[in-house]
Amino acid sequence: MCGVAAKIKGIASIPSPRKLSLRRVWGPMGCNKISCILRNFGPKQRSATIFVCLLAWLVCSQSWAEPSLPPSVLVLDQSAPLRPWSTAIMHAVQSVKSDKSGRPISYHVEHLDLFGFGRRQYEDNLLSHLIDKYSDKPIGAILSIGPGALDFAVKLRATGWPAVPIVFTAVTEESAPQPLPPKTTGYFVHKTFANMVKAAQTILPDLRRLVLVGNPFDGAVYYPQFASEVPTLSANFEIIDLMGLPVSEILQRVPMLPPDSAVFYFGINADAEKRYASAVEALPLIAAASSRPIIGDAETEIGAGAIGGFVLRPAEIGLDAGRLVTRILDGEEASAIPVATNNTTLKPMFDWRQLQRWNISEGMLPRGSEIRFRSPGVWEQYSFPIMATAAALLFQARLIVWLIREHRRRQLAEISTRNAMAELTYMNRHAAAGELSASIAHEVSQPLTGIVARASAARRWLARETPDIEKIRAALNEIEAAGHRASDILRNVRSLFKKGTDDKSHVDVNRLIGLVLELSRIDLQKHGIDVRSELDDRLPRVLGNDVQLQQVILNLILNAIDAMRAVEPRVLSVESKLNGHGAVRVSVEDTGGGIAPSDRDQIFKPLFTTKGQGMGMGLSICRSIIENHSGRIWVLPGVNGGSVFQFELPTTHDQAELRDIDFSVELARGH
Secondary structure, eight states: OHHHHHHHHHHHTSOOSSOOOHHHHHHHHHHHHHHHHHHTSOHHHHHHHHHHHHHHHHHHHHHHTSOOOOSEEEEEESSOTTOHHHHHHHHHHHTOOBOTTOOBOEEEEEEOOHHHHOOHHHHHHHHHHHHHHTTTSOOOEEEEESHHHHHHHHHHHHHTOTTOOEEEEEEOTTTSOSSOOSSEEEEEOOOOHHHHHHHHHHHOTTOOEEEEESSOSTTOSSOGGGGGTHHHHTTTSEEEEOTTOOHHHHHHHGGGOOTTEEEEEOOOSBOSSOBOSSTTTSHHHHHHHOSSOEEOSBGGGBTTTBOEEEEEOHHHHHHHHHHHHHHHHTTOOGGGSOOEEOGGGEEEEEEHHHHHHTTOOGGGSOTTOEEESOOOOHHHHHHHHHHHHHHHHHHHHHHHHHHHHHHHHHHHHHHHHHHHHHHHHHHHHHHHHHHTHHHHHHHHHHHHHHHHHHHHHHHHHHHSSSOOHHHHHHHHHHHHHHHHHHHHHHHHHHHHTOSOOOOOEEEOHHHHHHHHHHHTHHHHHHTTOEEEEEEOTTOOOEEEOHHHHHHHHHHHHHHHHHHTTTOSSOEEEEEEEEOSSSEEEEEEEOOSSOOOGGGTTTTTSTTOOSSSSOOSOHHHHHHHHHHHTTOEEEEEEOBTBSEEEEEEEESSSOHHHHHTSOOHHHHHHHO
């Protein structure tokens, strides 16, 4: 009975992730031994013993039904610390932070450094050290990285944790033990020399020689299986073997390689002269000296000097291993998970800088290739500024087109406006001529009457017996003068009816004022208007059109006559002078009723009038003519009532100079 209890007690201490039967726990031999013991007992003792066994089995099976593997993983890396390859794998493994039940996973990482210290005594000491180190740490699974680490993990488990499952990664099928130990699973990586040669042939079609650089295959950490592929490849390629040479000697050999060769780098961890921190450390030195591209098979070599190839990605390897560990921690049997080869970790990958160095086109790369370290193009660097500039240029182009169209429309509108204004100006001159018809008739009739009278006198003097030649000559001179005067009057009147009056010349403003006063003399006398003129005879000439300027003066005088029809006294004051800024100023002042302050800003606008019968175009035409002569026109209240219309004309072509003058003094003086 004591032996059976001891056996049951021993069984209860065996950890298991699943619900177990007695036969599974004890095995066939254990069950047969229990049967022999029970035969020696009596019926009552046998029944009691069976009852105790069943009770213990039920209790143990209930406790074993729950997952018992602790979320703690011992990671064994066959390399030394800080190696880029294994470090990338471990980072990816540790990124899996919990199992499916949500328990956080603890990772204990051990770097075995089997390449540097791979002696039997070192391994034995390391086994003892790790067993002692983790004696009080529950370990749920062992993860090994590399074939050397897998062999060590099997020995460690047999010594310290016989029931702990093993997950391996970064192991080729050729380097794994056959058959695999129980409770062991993982992923094989597809790592062959033929893959490296295939990548080299893709980018170097004329490849004939294979230059091998690295530690000897015998004893290599990851490449021992490549030695068996070399004889097969030597049937089609010439092999240049630089394996095992010191880096200093390799640097002397690689600059003189044939043009139809490629360098295949298998990693140099140490040579006779130096031990390197990692196999990648020596690669940049060799790449800088090499006269041919270097083919690699690990992602960590991209950027260190290798042009690339079909490379293994340590991050993907680590992620697959981490996911597999969580499945086992969640209760799956390691032996029940088949070992697979993960080909998704193999990817064509190349260094853009090395492609440029060896003048290899991207079109020669295998489909789906990833290119690292590509210098960003102009679009990649400045995509936003380019898009912003393009948008601005497009907007600017549309704006320019719109402005051109608007400018064209404005030109057409201005032409139409000028034509309409010219027509209105012409009509305005007709209306003014109609108002002056009496004065015009009187002015023309005077010289004609004189001509007739003097011609009759000359004929009588010729009829005498002794003609008075001197009187006749004087009469003829007077007739000629009267004819010229009539001709001048008709020419001035004719100019009022002309349309084509855009030509400009140097004009005497005082002469124009005199002509207009002469034409309107009859109307001024008829309305009893006293004319007072003060003209500066030192005025310079202005550049303008005499007909248009004459029309402006005439319109202002006629407006003054209308404004003084019902007032007394009636005085028209006309003045010309220099305004002190190099411009000629003409003032026409009346003593009429004046203009209301609210109408002064409207008086020069088209169709605005204060007359009962007016059309409101006269003053608008005056402003258009003056502004066309680079001048300006305005109205002020008179000193003794009435209004003062003034306009200024520049004596030079500088229109901007005149428009920059501050007229606030004159306006203030008018008020």
